[in-house]
Amino acid sequence: MEKQRIVVLGAGESGVGAAMLAQKQGFEVFVSDLGAIATQYKERLEELNIAFEEKQHTAELILNATEVVKSPGIPETAPMIKALKEKGISVISEIEFAKRYTKAKTICITGSNGKTTTSLLTYHILKNAGLNVALAGNIGNSFAALVATADFDYYVLEISSFMLDDMYAFRADISILLNITPDHLDRYDYKLSNYAASKLRITQNQQSDDVFIYCADDDETLKAMKSVKINSKIVAFSIRKEIENGAYLEGNNLHININLKEELTMSITELALQGKHNVYNSMAAGIVAKILDIKNSVIRESMSDFKNVEHRLEHVGKISGVEYINDSKATNVNSTWYALESVNPGVILIMGGVDKGNDYSMLKDLVREKVRAIVCLGKDNKRIHEAFEDDVEVIVNTFSANEAVQVAYHLANKGNTVLLSPACASFDLFKNYEDRGNQFKMAVKEL
Structure with a gap:
């Protein structure tokens, strides 16, 4: 039987990671980038003897793919993507590809604002609790590269709408949608409803024992949720009203209640991240920690000693x-x-x-x-x-x-x-x- 051929479009962090994983899984691999490939990624491809081209897309080397993994930065309207779709060749994201080869639990975080901070904070809490966890996706490492080279039990994945657009069978064990505000609308026909629908793909394929976490104060999220069937358990967070199963603010006190487990209460003055939007980010990360049965003392300590990402407030x-x-x-x-x-x-x-x-x-x-x-x-x-x-x-x-x-x-x-x-x-x-x-x-x- 002929080897299946995986073509990777885009040779940045996610593309090179996808190529590494495809090679490990025994596929014939080819990487193509319309721009110049950064030295570090070129060296990695050369070390692994993975065939690649830069500053061009050669149609005959791409249109013979069994499947294509594309960089999130390449829009659907790109001529090569249109040509692939016309030929009926499957085009997926690196995240979709990587998930096939790991049994690890995935905690997937999206939203127009705050996703990097929330991903970092969630990872910080889980790591402090002693879980075997990695951080990947739109931040830092490629998910596929980690799946190819390491063995983690949990992945905290920061996921952009562009990644979600090319995810089909992917299923998040825990998904978080922080908020929806207009961004990247040029990729969505300048319609906020299209962008919102893309964000809600974070819930697709979830089952009854999975969890979807959302902000009950975000009008665009509430609107978009009406047009999607969500099969998972749903948990909300709010700073405006009391939430029975989820997180809420009462005066200066943050409460997190999940399935009648021991409630977590802490003053927002103790949080390392200050400002209203960071109360939301802390609530989302805290809910994940409670779902995973992490001790209140670990959550409290992690939320108060966390250092935020460079260049972000x-x-x-x-x-x-x-x-x-x-x-x-x-x-x-x-x-x-x-x-x-x-x-x-x-x-x-x-x-x-x-x-x-x-x-x-x-x-x-x-x-x-x-x-x-x-x-x-x-x-x-x-x-x-x-x-x-x-x-x-x-x-x-x-x-x-x-x-x-x-x-x-x-x-x-x-x-x-x-x-x-x-x-x-x-x-x-x-x-x-x-x-x-x-x-x-x-x-x-x-x-």
Whole structure:
């Protein structure tokens, strides 16, 4: 019998991981990337003798595949994907492919905002409880590479809507949908309902002993749930109302009740992650821990000593009574809304960069309420000026992280917060959002 042929499109972390797993499972493997392949991934493919091409897609080497694993970044409308679909060749995501070869339990986390933080926190609690757990997906390691090279009992997977679009038989043991706000709508015909439907694919194939965890305060989630049949147990979290089976807030106290197990109660002042949106993230992670029967003492300790991801509401330091926060990972308006929502009034907001057709109107109320001045950091700041000229007294243009920090330092008074939360991509002045965040931190240290 002829060897089945797996073609992997895209040679980033997920693509190379899929290729490693396909090779381990005895498939003939070929990797194709329309762009240049990063040195580290090229070296890994060469070490493993996996055939690949870069800067092109050769049709005759791809259209003879038994199955294709595609990178989440490649849209359905790409000519090669259309050609594969016309030939009836199955196109799946790396996550779908990897799940076939592991019996490990999967905890899958999606949402427009907060999924990285919630994934990291969930992983932190499970690891502290002594579980044999790995973190993968949209963050850090490729799920497929870990399945190929290691043996874990649990995987915490951060999952984007693009990954969900190419998942068909995949089944999450525990799935979490944190929230739905407009993002990546260019991939969904500019319809929020299409994007929401994509997010709810996290529940597909779940059975009665699986669990789906959602936010009872998120209107878009509630709306989208009406059009999907969910077969798993459903657990909610809310900061507005009491939840019998799930998590809720009463005053400053967080309560988690799951199936009449011993209730977990802790004050939100003890949480390592502060701000309303982080109460939601902590609730979601805490519910997972309770479902897995982790001791309350471990959950409490883990939720209070957790360190958040770099460049995401990261505290850089306090100078002359002014707090400096690096939120360079906020590359869309929603993320900046979350950042502003989590800090006290008296903000010098550093924002700007490459604008992806941003609608700044959702920020106006928070800017009016909390922001004293805006320091623009980008080559073209016209749209920020237009959006906020009636809401703040001072809007200044700067063209480097150093200049932005110097200007913010002179504008800030004791008790204020200088917040870098750009709401835009970074590649006009920086390599990426990490480079932008690192330059901001260096500039703060030099004050």
